[in-house]
Amino acid sequence: MLEDESGRLRLIGSALSDEVLVTGCIIAVMGTENANGDFEVVDIKVPDLPPQSERWHASSPPSSKKVEEDEDEDMDKPEPISTGKKIAIVSGLSFSGTDAGHSLELDLLTEFLLGEALDPVTQQSVSQISRLIIAGNSIALDAEAVSHDTIGNTRKTAHKKYGYDSSAYNPAPTAHFDNFLGTILPSLPVTLIPGYTDPANVSLPQQPIHAAMFPQARAFGGMPPAAGEEKQPGWFDAVTNPWDGEIEGWKVLGTGGQNVDDVFKYVESEDRLGMMEAMCRWRCCAPTAPDTLWSYPFQDDDPFILNTCPHLFFVGSQPKFDTAMIEGPDGQMVRLIAVPRFAETGEIVLVDSETLETSVVRFAVAQAPGGTVLTP
Known part of the structure; x- marks a missing residue:
């Protein structure tokens, strides 16, 4: 089913068998409506990964020392080293x-x-x-925890219907x-x-x-x-x-x-x-x-x-x-x-x-x- 604020629409088609979908996922579908009122899906699109910020985007790295470099120096980032x-x-x-x-x-x-x-x-x-x-x-x-105020490691048979049971x-x-x-x-x-x-x-x-x-x-x-x-x-x-x-x-x-x-x-x-x-x-x-x-x-x-x-x-x-x-x-x-x-x-x-x-x-x-x- 495809659902939004306007209502629901039943989806059919072979394209659905190639996608793993669950309720609540965000997708867009392309297709046509058939005579039965069902939507025959031809293609499915998902939003894909959202924008990703660089590392240390929200904070400063531990070392705050600034190194002056010449403008002609190669500024390619080296591979991260452990x-x-x-x-x-x-x-x-x-x-x-x-x-x-x-x-x-x-x-x-x-x-x-x-x-x-x-x-x-x-x-x-x-x-x-x-x-x-x-x-x-x-x-x-x-689940099998024993009550602290019981005698002989046996549970109380009486059950409190209302209120908090401290013994549990x-x-x-x-x-x-x-x-x-x-x-x-x-x-x-x-x-x-x-x-x-x-x-x-x-x-x-x-x-x-x-x-x-x-x-x-x-x-x-x-x-x-x-x-x-x-x-x-x-x-x-x-x-x-x-x-x-x-x-x-x-x-x-x-x-x-x-x-x-x-x-x-x-x-x-x-x-x-x-x-x-x-x-x-x-x-x-x-x-x-x-x-x-x-x-x-x-x-x-x-x-x-x-x-x-x-x-x-x-x-x-x-x-x-x-x-x-x-x-x-x-x-x-x-x-x-x-x-x-x-x-x-x-x-x-x-x-x-x-x-x-x-x-x-x-x-x-x-x-x-x-x-x-x-x-x-």
């Missing part, structure tokens, strides 16, 4: 109050982020991470997550994006997780902005989902994964990078909202529309890691990253801050005859 600095992206930490199945992997992750892990060859620190991004689902859904609340997952952040933050800035299982509103765009949930981490948050000024991010930067920001001069767009997961409820393909590319070319990062993905009603503006093209687009809580680089009609280059769930894969994604090349570090616990062997 400086070793990395942006770490992790998703699906799933801190739980009842399940400690991946607690050793979380300990290894903490040591790696703090630079305490050593390269087995050089015996030197292997961590050169400049920022950690946590992309959703940091708190696990403990388990503060342990949030406390464990706060301890993790409190250990990381003195050494590394953190950007926290909420996800489906996190203590935030369900409807997109999800608002930042309230700082009251993190007694230790909130001490590293930014100062409240003065009148007429924008808020400056601190080392602990709780942001919205989706999140549009800047890191190392790159324009970054990230989500907790609900936008992609909702699309794949209705398509047969498992090409998640292909759908992420389609979202960029549709210029909409959540096309199924509000039809099948909960979102706030917006009258005059759609916050999911991409008016500018990001350099880096990542989606959290995906089944496996995958990445690709796509190019637009005007030379736009976008790095796509599907970030896997850490609780299931033990993987964290590292992005080079200069070249946007990606790598994966996997943390695993192997059972040996003499005990447990930790292998980063």
Whole structure:
């Protein structure tokens, strides 16, 4: 169906079989109306990637020294060279109050982020991470969590029909997550994006997780902005989902994964990078909202529309890691990253801050005859 303010029109034709389309995507079609009132499609066009700004467009690079050069000197830009600095992206930490199945992997992750892990060859620190991004689902859904005020580890049979049931609340997952952040933050800035299982509103765009949930981490948050000024991010930067920001001069767009997961409820393909590319070319990062993905009603503006093209687009809580680089009609280059769930894969994604090349570090616990062997 093609829908706008005037009404709906049923689309038919072989051209539709060559395109992956979902509800809410922005397209233009060319064709003719047949005798049955259906529109037979001959060709389909999408907006394609929006305009993309240069790196450091919205801010200044770290080095503000100006080098005077002769006018006759060749001004061609050299190829970017890796400086070793990395942006770490992790998703699906799933801190739980009842399940400690991946607690050793979380300990290894903490040591790696703090630079305490050593390269087995050089015996030197292997961590050169400049920022950690946590992309959703940091708190696990403990459906079988045991109430704290029960006796003999049995649930209460009585159910409160009205009001708040304090016995069903388990503060342990949030406390464990706060301890993790409190250990990381003195050494590394953190950007926290909420996800489906996190203590935030369900409807997109999800608002930042309230700082009251993190007694230790909130001490590293930014100062409240003065009148007429924008808020400056601190080392602990709780942001919205989706999140549009800047890191190392790159324009970054990230989500907790609900936008992609909702699309794949209705398509047969498992090409998640292909759908992420389609979202960029549709210029909409959540096309199924509000039809099948909960979102706030917006009258005059759609916050999911991409008016500018990001350099880096990542989606959290995906089944496996995958990445690709796509190019637009005007030379736009976008790095796509599907970030896997850490609780299931033990993987964290590292992005080079200069070249946007990606790598994966996997943390695993192997059972040996003499005990447990930790292998980063």
